[in-house]
Amino acid sequence: MTRTFLALLARDLRVLRSTFPVFVIRVVMQPLLLVFVFTYVFPKIGQAIGGSGSTTSFSTVLIAGVVALSIIFQGIQGVALNLVQEFGYTKEIEDRVLAPLPIWAVAAEKVVAAALQGLVAAAVVFPVAAFVPATPVHLSVDWPVLVTLAPLAALCAGALGLAIGTLIPPQQVALIFAIIVLPLTFLGAIYYPWQALHPIAWLQYLVLVNPLVYMSEGFRAALTAGVPHMALLWVYLAVVGFGALLWAIGLWGFRRRVLS
Amino acid sequence: MTPAEEVVRAEQLTKVFRTPGPRRAGRPPGAGRPDGPSSDGLVAVDHLDLQVRRGEIFGLLGPNGAGKSTTIGILTTRVLPTSGRALVAGVDVVRSPARVKRHIGVVSQTNTLDRSLSVSDNLYYHGRYFGLGRREAARRAEELLERFRLADRANAPVLSLSGGMAQRLMVARAVLHEPEVLFLDEPTAGLDPQSRLALWDLVRDLHARGQTVLLTTHYMEEADQLCERLAIIDHGRILAQDTPAALKRTLGDRSEIRLALAGDAQQAASLVKGVLASGDAEVVALDGTVRCFVRDAGSVLPTVVAEASRAGTVTNVTVEEPTLESVFIRLTGRDLRE
Known part of the structure; x- marks a missing residue:
């Protein structure tokens, strides 16, 4: 079974290698544009952003959010969009479903493949953050948190991708952006620490259903000093809890799609 | 027949779809039989008994919606039976689907080739999924490309293949891991006459090498030309089962x-x-x-x-x-x- 699992993974990496330029554009564009606009253009044109009375630069606040966002996006792009296509039109997935391993393992392989892409995408953020911003980014890396949180967040994102990919019918791919990607990203504590939402109490509690909030907060703890962040216990609990929930939903959806 | 000769066995196999799925025909539950399932839904396969012997080409002949594909779906672990039992290579398809998958090769009705991979990589990675080492997977891929007359397209994207070539590649992929039984679901539907004949030759060649084949078809020529034994199936039930010649003899x-x-x-x-x-x-x-x-x-x-x-x-x-x-x-x- 392990051999088959690794072979499926090798296939996904082979495909990634052969479409490497596309993959690079996919993982670089978003952090590049975000960092460029918010931390280069805005300061240069004198646009005030990042809240009042902030002691750290906005660039520093933003960077953790961009790492979290990059990971989530790979989950959606790497798994969800592929699955929607494979289930809906191409039926290619049948070939892998007939590989000699249990169905849950076929689904798990998709999640792991997306997680690996997510980690690459997260790593790409650092060189972008080092060169692009007009105001300096002050990183203070907490390695134990970073090396444990990043894989967990990446797996959680893969599980999210699996859940979306198996539940959204192919005719409604556009819905993924409208009802999932946009709320997830705009209300994912990317541009501000979660604590800063305090003046809007209802929103502060509402966004707690968004797994990206915990990832952003977690990476804030892992990468920056002096920026407020949520207690790490909640971060880990939420990332693992959301991951497990989304995996359960995704697996249910996957089985429903491949078995009748 | 001793059990050792038997590669596929279905006993009282029944599948009732709760809601009518797309492209599936059927009939109201329990119609005409007192012991039929009483739940709501469509009976696609109805108390079906089947044995396929090692080395034979066995055909399921029936019109669209007769339950042929559903039967193949159950035997290849993708459809869960409502009741009854099915064994492939002696392994229960419901209890141990992953083990069954090791023993079967499947060519389904839709093109399920991996569009992100080249022609030869479709075979190579398939071999890897089935536990072959790098060298062995590459060797078999090369050999099959040669045998299936696809060698000159080895590095082409699968989307560039014609219908006949794509079908040949699907068959090559399905036999690469040397399965106990090869399932062909309507293998020549939608193929031009020439490609159909070419595919028949391939199947005969596989048969000559000892491959057990279970195929479905609604073309009577195909059943007549290719199959050693046939089951005529309609409304999920087997109406007659014998060699093509013996079936025709029933008309006297x-x-x-x-x-x-x-x-x-x-x-x-x-x-x-x-x-x-x-x-x-x-x-x-x-x-x-x-x-x-x-x-x-x-x-x-x-x-x-x-x-x-x-x-x-x-x-x-x-x-x-x-x-x-x-x-x-x-x-x-x-x-x-x-």
């Missing part, structure tokens, strides 16, 4: 008179039935035609035509030796093309 020495009619075929059929006194003559009205299964067709032909003309103008008459289609029509009163 009767041949089929087929009348095309501009008029009421039903009425013509009952008129013809009235004049054919002979005990074993059978008459069926079907799609505006009248089919008579009679002995000594030559001598009764004028009477049949004359009688049918009373219900409308006879536009065409043919007399044929019995075919598998005649057998199917006699068993079901319907046509394979429905």
